[in-house]
Amino acid sequence: MxxxxxxxxxxxxxxxxxxxxxxxxxxxxxxxxxxxxxxxxxxxxxxxxxxxxxxxxxxxxxxxxxxxxxxxxxxxxxxxxxxxxxxxxxxxxxxxxxxxxxxxxxxxxxxxxxxxxxxxxxxxxxxxxxxxxxxxxxxxxxxxxxxxxxxxxxxxKMGRFEIQVLYARAMTKLWEKIERLKKIERLKIADFGTRRRHSFLWQDWCVQAMQEGLEDAFTGTSNCLIAMRREVEAIGTNAHELPMVYSALADSDAELAQAPYQVLADWHEEHDGNLRIILPDTYGTEGFLQRAPDWLSTWTGIRIDSGDPAKGAETAIEWWKSRGEDPRRKLVIFSDGLDVEKIEELHRQFFGRVKVSFGWGTMLTNDFRGLVQDDALAxxxxxxxxxxxxxxxTVKLSDNPNKAMGPASEIERYKRVFGVGAQKPVEVLV
Amino acid sequence: MxxxxxxxxxxxxxxxxxxxxxxxxxxxxxxxxxxxxxxxxxxxxxxxxxxxxxxxxxxxxxxxxxxxxxxxxxxxxxxxxxxxxxxxxxxxxxxxxxxxxxxxxxxxxxxxxxxxxxxxxxxxxxxxxxxxxxxxxxxxxxxxxxxxxxxxxxxxKMGRFEIQVLYARAMTKLWEKIERLKKIERLKIADFGTRRRHSFLWQDWCVQAMQEGLEDAFTGTSNCLIAMRREVEAIGTNAHELPMVYSALADSDAELAQAPYQVLADWHEEHDGNLRIILPDTYGTEGFLQRAPDWLSTWTGIRIDSGDPAKGAETAIEWWKSRGEDPRRKLVIFSDGLDVEKIEELHRQFFGRVKVSFGWGTMLTNDFRGLVQDDALAxxxxxxxxxxxxxxxTVKLSDNPNKAMGPASEIERYKRVFGVGAQKPVEVLV
Structure with missing residues (x-):
């Protein structure tokens, strides 16, 4: 029937x-x-x-x-x-x-x-x-x-069974990743892959596979609809667009220098607990933390979204220490360019020193690399x-010059205002 | 809905x-x-x-x-x-x-x-x-x-997604085989995997994947129901049970020696064309062919179902030549213990010398080797x-002593009657 x-x-x-x-x-x-x-x-x-x-x-x-x-x-x-x-x-x-x-x-x-x-x-x-x-x-x-x-x-352009086998391969590939992640003790990881997913149905499958495969280590998804349907936590705090727009609205260099903190002051008023996560890299992580007001060091954690993630986390740990905070009580969320190997490495390096968490994006929901001719689905x-x-x-500098955005003259101005010096370029894959 | x-x-x-x-x-x-x-x-x-x-x-x-x-x-x-x-x-x-x-x-x-x-x-x-x-x-x-x-x-004992990934892996595995088989020019291959299939649904999937992947090189399935539903040819001729039962019914050694030919005489009367395929190995291929009546050499082909398949095919080729038949017009169907490598090898060795065809069984419809713990689905x-x-x-000798069946005394008698000497044992996997 x-x-x-x-x-x-x-x-x-x-x-x-x-x-x-x-x-x-x-x-x-x-x-x-x-x-x-x-x-x-x-x-x-x-x-x-x-x-x-x-x-x-x-x-x-x-x-x-x-x-x-x-x-x-x-x-x-x-x-x-x-x-x-x-x-x-x-x-x-x-x-x-x-x-x-x-x-x-x-x-x-x-x-x-x-x-x-x-x-x-x-x-x-x-x-x-x-x-x-x-x-x-x-x-x-x-x-x-x-x-x-x-x-x-x-x-x-593909046949029906060719398509089925393509998904079979993608499923196998993801499951092998999940089996590796399973072995990481006390892992905390969430799906951050909505924006660059292969497709909606595929993201939905990935979330369910993570639920079954990782159980409690899987903390939720950034996708609100899938969180509702699959009854998992909806995850996420804030993004670069807040400091970028606040900064563009600044009428002077002095106002500009304060804009990223104004964003978090507004956020501080509205949210507490695990929603108080600093995203420090819009105009360079180091300068941002150095000049940060003290109340920011009491926030729950930080999200590392560009540059060398280990370096970013070490910078945050030093900063917390310099402000009299105990890093072991702080949350570090890695969310940039993650795949299993990087997750294993970062977890090894930081577990125990801080609370570690991962927001896994494109390589969770769109890793179709090597599965079709000419890698046409990468x-x-x-x-x-x-x-x-x-x-x-608007302007974004980030901790990776390859992710910078905005007119050249404005980028120069922002670099001067935020005291950003030489940056190390990192290839942007996704 | x-x-x-x-x-x-x-x-x-x-x-x-x-x-x-x-x-x-x-x-x-x-x-x-x-x-x-x-x-x-x-x-x-x-x-x-x-x-x-x-x-x-x-x-x-x-x-x-x-x-x-x-x-x-x-x-x-x-x-x-x-x-x-x-x-x-x-x-x-x-x-x-x-x-x-x-x-x-x-x-x-x-x-x-x-x-x-x-x-x-x-x-x-x-x-x-x-x-x-x-x-x-x-x-x-x-x-x-x-x-x-x-x-x-x-x-x-497996979870829902674990099961899905298991099938994903099995599909990927089969598709990789199909992609290798695709490269064999003018291949002819059929599904012979009903009896030792992993499951009905899996065999049905395998047949459809072969249809799409191999197109005309896929000649059909031995499964009558799947042939009907998927609109492909139903394939098959005759099996060892005919000479085994005919032989058991024989009242004397002389009748016994003739029994396997009587089977084919009955078959000859009933069928022609591609249904006239000799299955020669029940009591040893060599002796069977040596003593075969001349009308049998006019049959369409031979099925090689035990022993070293290349040796079996060479024996058949020599026999046809000795009876004045042109082997290039004869069909050789290999159907024992096949997997892709063996198919490639046999095709290379015999294509052009005879008409080659393959009846692919267990390794088509049940190759779950290496896919679960302890190889529990092998x-x-x-x-x-x-x-x-x-x-x-009943007694079966076959061209592989590991496939022999029957009481020891009867095996000795059959060996004597059919003149079967030393045989080389081949490991029986499936």
Whole structure:
């Protein structure tokens, strides 16, 4: 007996939508959105897609019509009743009513603003302009759509069993990673792979495989929809867009120097416990920590997202010590360019010295390297960033010059203001 | 939308039946059954399960109650209308109405006879006694049930994703074999893996993967049900049980010496073309061919099922030449202990010299070696053979003394009658 109703229902879709829910996004986007909604409701921001892997000519791989259909479909989405109930009623990070009533009322009526799409030099120029708290919600679905349309373009040319074997290989590959991770004592690891996932269904499978394979060592997923459906913790705190936009809004060098701390002051007021995680690398980790106000050293931990992760963690440990804090009570979350070997190495080096945790992204949800001809499914470095705020360009320096963003003159100014010297470039794979 | 009806329907099963159709069997069983039904309808035969791999203690792995339930379920099966229509209406080996009306009438009403089951020394003693054309139909389902119950016993202890990854690995493994086979020019290969398959669903998957991966190089399956459902050729000719039973019925040494030829004389009358395939090894290939009547050299080909396959094929080539036949017009079917490497090697050695074809069995449908702890899913050598006919023991010598069967005194007698000298033992894995 085939399920005729399901088949008929599926026939009604004009497209096979990639993003089917407004909460199929990173949980921290919602946390930051609420913060922006409260603190910077009038700020106008432009987000832009940036493909750092120029060799992947996305506009030649992905059909423009299909891309528009997917983006248009996302604009038809509204928060569903069940999703709203979950956000209102669920306990996040041990706290009830994480999302306030005024924010939820706005979110329930929210439609994503229009997008601008053009082709240039084999790439898509995809930008979103509008109120910060609205356009910021485009980032994750826009990335997920492009990643998955690229996967589909490659899969389209394959036979049914060839496809099944491809997934068989990918499953085997992930399971072998999980079997290695299993052996790490008292590991704590979460899925951070929404934005550059191979596909939604694949991410959902990866999360379930981690649940079964790692049990308590798997702490949750950054994907809010999957967290709801699979009943695991939704994970995430804050991202570079906060200091980047706050900094762009600064009217003087003195204000600029204070902007990244202002972000965390606003956050401090709103959140406690495991949500108080410092992201220090936007304009150089060392200078940021040196000049940080004392209250910041009382925060729960730090997230290391660029540069040499071991060096970043050592810097944080020294800093805590210099402020009279016990590093063994502090949380270090590694979230940049992780794969099993790196996780094993970092865990070996830091377990016991600090509380260690991992946010595993692209190599969890999109490691299709070596599985098809010409490596056509290998992940690549696609980002979607705030490039301007109230008409001024944003800047990111990070601890890796290959991840820097912004106009050259502004980068120089920021380097001067934040006292960033020579940086060691690290290749950006994903 | 879940398919509620399917779920509810499945709840009605008391067990999950392994064999669900009387034609979930090797096609040649039906061909032989018709021949026996016509030529030896009054012969009483005993079939018995023999586990050649003593280290696998089947009675400790497989629950007796479950085994009885599965065997009892098989006794409830009757040929369905659609199955009967297929057997009556389909073209097999280019011939319509392969199965005669009187045989089909009998088959439509047939119920498998009772079985006898006992445990001894950690093994099951499972025997079937009755009219030859009835009990012979137990062989394949009995083997398939035991193989699959053993698989289930191992899988029972595994988690859901662990199981999925196990199949992912098995799929990957098979696909890699298919990719190697693809490179062999003008390969002809069929599935012969019903009796020692990992499970029914797995065999069905293997056949479909071979269809997509090998296209025309995949010539069909020995499984009649899968051939019907997947619309591929049903493949198979005749087996050792015919000369074994005919020989046991012989009243003198002179009759015994002629018995294997009498089998083929009956077959010759009934079949032509690609169904005229000699299986020469029951009592030693060399002697069999030397003493063969001339009409046998006009047959289409030969099946090499024991001993060193290259040596067997060379013997056949020499024999054809000695009888004035052109080996290049003859078909050699290799069907013993094949895996990709052996197939590549034999194809290299014989392609162009004869028409080469392969009947790939256990390593197609049950290669789970190395995929679970303690290799608990590795295939093993289980057979179900005619051990007696009209109260007399049967004998098989084969070209490998490790495959010999029968009482020692009878083996000596057969060796004398058929002039079989020293034989080289070859390890029997499956």
């Amino acid at each position: 085939a399920d005729i109703a399901t088949r008929v229902h599926n026939h009604k879709w004009k497209i096979d939508p990639i993003v089917r829910s407004l909460i199929d996004t990173d949980f921290y986007k919602l946390l930051m959105c609420q913060s922006v909604f409260r603190n910077k409701p009038e700020t106008t921001v432009t987000f832009s897609l940036i493909n750092r892997t120029k060799s992947i000519r996305l506009a030649e791989l992905v059909d423009e019509g299909e891309l528009r259909e997917q983006l248009d479909h996302i604009r038809t989405l509204r928060l569903s009743r069940g999703e709203s109930t979950f956000l209102r009623g669920n306990t996040f990070y041990g706290k009830r009513q994480m999302f306030r009533h005024d924010f939820m009322e706005w979110f329930e009526g929210m439609q994503l603003p229009p997008y601008h799409l053009e082709k240039r030099d084999g790439q898509y120029e995809l930008t979103f302009e509008g109120k910060w708290h609205e356009v910021m919600l485009w980032e994750i679905p826009a990335l997920a759509v492009l990643m998955e349309l690229r996967s589909r373009a490659v899969l389209e 992940p690549f470095s696609l980002v979607c960033k705030a490039i301007a705020a109230n008409g001024r360009p | 879940a398919d509620i009806a399917t779920r509810v329907h499945n709840h009605k099963w008391k067990i999950d039946p392994i064999v669900r159709s009387l034609i979930d069997t090797d096609f040649y069983k039906l061909l032989m059954c018709q021949s026996v039904f016509r030529n030896k309808p009054e012969t009483t035969v005993t079939f018995s399960l023999i586990n050649r791999t003593k280290s696998i203690r089947l009675a400790e792995l497989v629950d007796e109650g479950e085994l009885r339930e599965q065997l009892d379920h098989i006794r409830t099966l009757r040929l369905s209308r659609g199955e009967s229509t297929f057997l009556r209406g389909n073209t097999f080996y280019g011939k319509r109405q392969m199965f005669r009306h009187d045989f089909m009438e009998w088959f439509e009403g047939m119920q498998l006879p009772p079985y006898h089951l006992e445990k001894r020394d950690g093994q099951y003693e499972l025997t079937f006694e009755g009219k030859w054309h009835e009990v012979m139909l137990w062989e394949i389902p009995a083997l398939a049930v035991l193989m699959e119950l053993r698989s289930r016993a191992v899988l029972e 295939p093993f050598s289980l057979v179900c053979k005619a051990i007696a006919a009209n109260g007399r023991p």
